[in-house]
Amino acid sequence: RIVILDFGSQYTQVIARRIRECQVFSQILPHNAPAKKIAALKPQGIIFSGGPASVYGKGAPHPDKAIFELGIPILGICYGVQLMAHHLGGKVEHSTHREYGPGMLHLTTKSPLFHNLPEVLDIWNSHGDKITKLPKGFRAIGKTDNSPYAVVEQPKKRFYGLQFHPEVVHTPRGKDILANFVYQICGCKMDWTMGSFIDQTCEEVRQQVGDDHVILGLSGGVDSSVAAALLHKAIGDQLTCVFVNNGLLRSNEAETVQRVFGDNFHVKLKYVDASTRFLKKLKGVTDPERKRKIIGNEFVRVFEDATKQLTRGKKSKFKFLAQGTLYPDVIESVAIGGNPASLIKSHHNVGGLPKNMKFKLVEPLRQLFKDEVREVGAQLGLPKEIVQRQPFPGPGLAVRILGEITKERLRILREADAIVVAEMKASDWYYRVWQSFAALLPVRSVGVMGDERTYAQTIAVRIVESQDGMTADWVRLPYDVLAKISSRIINEVKGVNRVCYDISSKPPATIEWE
Numbered sequence: 128r129i130v131i132l133d134f135g136s137q138y139t140q141v142i143a144r145r146i147r148e149c150q151v152f153s154q155i156l157p158h159n160a161p162a163k164k165i166a167a168l169k170p171q172g173i174i175f176s177g178g179p180a181s182v183y184g185k186g187a188p189h190p191d192k193a194i195f196e197l198g199i200p201i202l203g204i205c206y207g208v209q210l211m212a213h214h215l216g217g218k219v220e221h222s223t224h225r226e227y228g229p230g231m232l233h234l235t236t237k238s239p240l241f242h243n244l245p246e247v248l249d250i251w252n253s254h255g256d257k258i259t260k261l262p263k264g265f266r267a268i269g270k271t272d273n274s275p276y277a278v279v280e281q282p283k284k285r286f287y288g289l290q291f292h293p294e295v296v297h298t299p300r301g302k303d304i305l306a307n308f309v310y311q312i313c314g315c316k317m318d319w320t321m322g323s324f325i326d327q328t329c330e331e332v333r334q335q336v337g338d339d340h341v342i343l344g345l346s347g348g349v350d351s352s353v354a355a356a357l358l359h360k361a362i363g364d365q366l367t368c369v370f371v372n373n374g375l376l377r378s379n380e381a382e383t384v385q386r387v388f389g390d391n392f393h394v395k396l397k398y399v400d401a402s403t404r405f406l407k408k409l410k411g412v413t414d415p416e417r418k419r420k421i422i423g424n425e426f427v428r429v430f431e432d433a434t435k436q437l438t439r440g441k442k443s444k445f446k447f448l449a450q451g452t453l454y455p456d457v458i459e460s461v462a463i464g465g466n467p468a469s470l471i472k473s474h475h476n477v478g479g480l481p482k483n484m485k486f487k488l489v490e491p492l493r494q495l496f497k498d499e500v501r502e503v504g505a506q507l508g509l510p511k512e513i514v515q516r517q518p519f520p521g522p523g524l525a526v527r528i529l530g531e532i533t534k535e536r537l538r539i540l541r542e543a544d545a546i547v548v549a550e551m552k553a554s555d556w557y558y559r560v561w562q563s564f565a566a567l568l569p570v571r572s573v574g575v576m577g578d579e580r581t582y583a584q585t586i587a588v589r590i591v592e593s594q595d596g597m598t599a600d601w602v603r604l605p606y607d608v609l610a611k612i613s614s615r616i617i618n619e620v621k622g623v624n625r626v627c628y629d630i631s632s633k634p635p636a637t638i639e640w641e
C-alpha cells in the first residue's frame with residue numbers, strides 16, 4: 128500500500144484515487160502521523176501532498192522527521208517537495224510571482240519516475256514558494272521556465288519531488304508519473320481490485336458478525352444499496368433491510384427498491400409505508416429547517432418502531448447496524464492554518480443514525496471512494512439505475528417543494544421530475560451530470576392554454592455538474608433538450624403553466640432549493 132500524508136491540499140483525495148486507479152491500495156493519514164505508526168502499516172511508498180502553507184510559516188504542517196529514516200521511498204508534491212528540501216538541508220524561498228496554471232516540463236536526466244514518458248510534458252502548476260537550494264545528495268532532473276528544480280531526486284534514498292501537480296487532469300501524463308512511482312520505484316503490485324475487495328470484505332464481515340443479525344436502513348441511494356448487496360453476499364439472511372417510504376420519494380422509487388432487492392436479490396426487506404405519518408407531521412410547515420428536523424426525527428422513530436416489530440418474539444436481536452459510510456467520511460483530518468476546507472466535512476448518512484439505539488456498526492464501504500462503490504455495486508449485479516444514480520437528499524421531495532407540502536403538490540412535482548429524468552436519459556445527458564431534477568416553486572402565474580386564461584404553478588428545472596456537491600455549476604444543456612422538458616411538463620402535468628431553468632452556480636446558490 129501507499130500512505131499519503133495530508134498537508135491540507137485540496138487534491139489529497141485525488142492523489143489517493145489516482146493511486147487506486149493504478150490498482151494499488153492507498154490510505155490518507157494526517158501530516159503529523161508518527162513515523163512509527165506509518166511504519167507499522169508497512170507501506171511500500173509514502174506521498175506528501177501539497178498544501179496551502181509556507182514551510183517557514185507559523186503553524187505550517189510538518190511531518191514527523193523520523194519518516195526520512197524509514198528507508199521507504201517518498202514522493203513530495205508541491206508543498207511536499209518543499210518540505211523535503213527544508214527538512215533535509217536545502218532552501219525554500221518565497222517567490223515573487225506565483226506560478227499558477229499550465230507549464231512545460233523539460234526532463235534533463237533519465238529517471239525511473241519518468242519511465243516511458245517523453246522528454247517534454249505539459250504540466251499544471253500551483254505554487255508560491257520554490258526551492259532555491261537542493262539538499263545534499265539531491266539533483267534536479269527536470270525544469271520549467273520558472274523553476275530549475277521542477278523535478279528532483281535523491282536516487283539512493285529513493286526520495287522524489289515534483290513542484291507541479293501530477294494528480295490533476297491538467298497534467299495529462301500525471302497519472303503515468305504516479306504509476307511509475309508506485310510500480311517502478313516502490314515495487315507495488317496491482318492487487319487492489321474490486322473483485323478482491325469484495326471477497327476480502329465478505330470474509331471480514333463474517334468474522335465481525337458471527338451468527339448475529341444485522342439491520343440496515345436502505346434508502347435506494349448508491350451507498351446503502353451497495354452496502355446491502357455486499358452484506359447480503361456475505362451473510363445472506365442474517366441481514367434485514369428496512370426501507371422507509373416517507374411519502375417524499377420520487378415516482379417509482381419505492382417500487383424499484385422492492386423489485387431489485389426483494390424480487391431479484393431476495394434480500395429480507397421490511398417495507399414500511401410511513402407516508403401518512405410524515406405528511407401529517409409536515410402539515411402547514413413551510414420553513415426549510417423545520418421540515419428537515421421533522422423528517423429526521425420522524426425517520427428515527429419509524430426506524431426504531433420497525434426494528435422493535437422485527438425483534439418481537441425472536442431470540443436473536445439485531446446486534447449490528449450497517450451503514451454505507453464511505454472513505455471520504457472517515458479520513459482523519461486536522462485543520463491546517465485555520466483553513467476550514469481542510470477539515471472533515473460533516474456527513475449526513477441515510478436519514479441519520481438512531482442515537483439512543485445500542486448497535487455495533489458494520490461499515491463495509493468505509494475504505495472506498497464513490498467510484499469504487501459504484502464498481503463494487505456493478506460487480507455484485509446491481510442495475511445501472513441504482514449504481515449510477517444521482518444523489519438524492521434524505522428529506523426527499525420536501526426540500527424541493529417550496530412552501531407547504533401537500534399530496535397535490537407532491538403529485539405535481541413527482542410528475543414533473545419524472546419528465547426531467549426521462550428526457551435527460553433519452554438525450555443521454557442523465558449520467559453525464561451530477562444532478563438533474565425539478566423543484567416546485569411557491570408562486571403562481573398567469574398563462575393561456577387554448578383560449579383560456581390559466582393561473583397555475585411554476586416548476587424550476589435544476590441541472591448541475593459537480594465533483595463532490597461542494598461546488599457546482601449549472602449545465603449548459605442544449606436548448607432542444609430544455610425545450611422538450613419544458614413543453615412536456617406544461618402539456619402533461621396538470622396545474623403547471625410555466626417552467627424556468629435555474630442558472631445559478633454554487634456558491635452562492637445551493638444545489639437544492641431548500
Ligand code: XMP
Nearest residue numbers: 475518519520521522596633637638639640
Ligand atoms: P446543497 O443543496 O447543500 O446540496 O448544495 C449538496 C448535495 O447534498 C445533497 N443534499 C443532501 N443529501 N441529506 C442528504 O443525504 C440531506 O439532507 C441533503 N441536503 C442536500 C444535495 O442533493 C446535493 O447533492
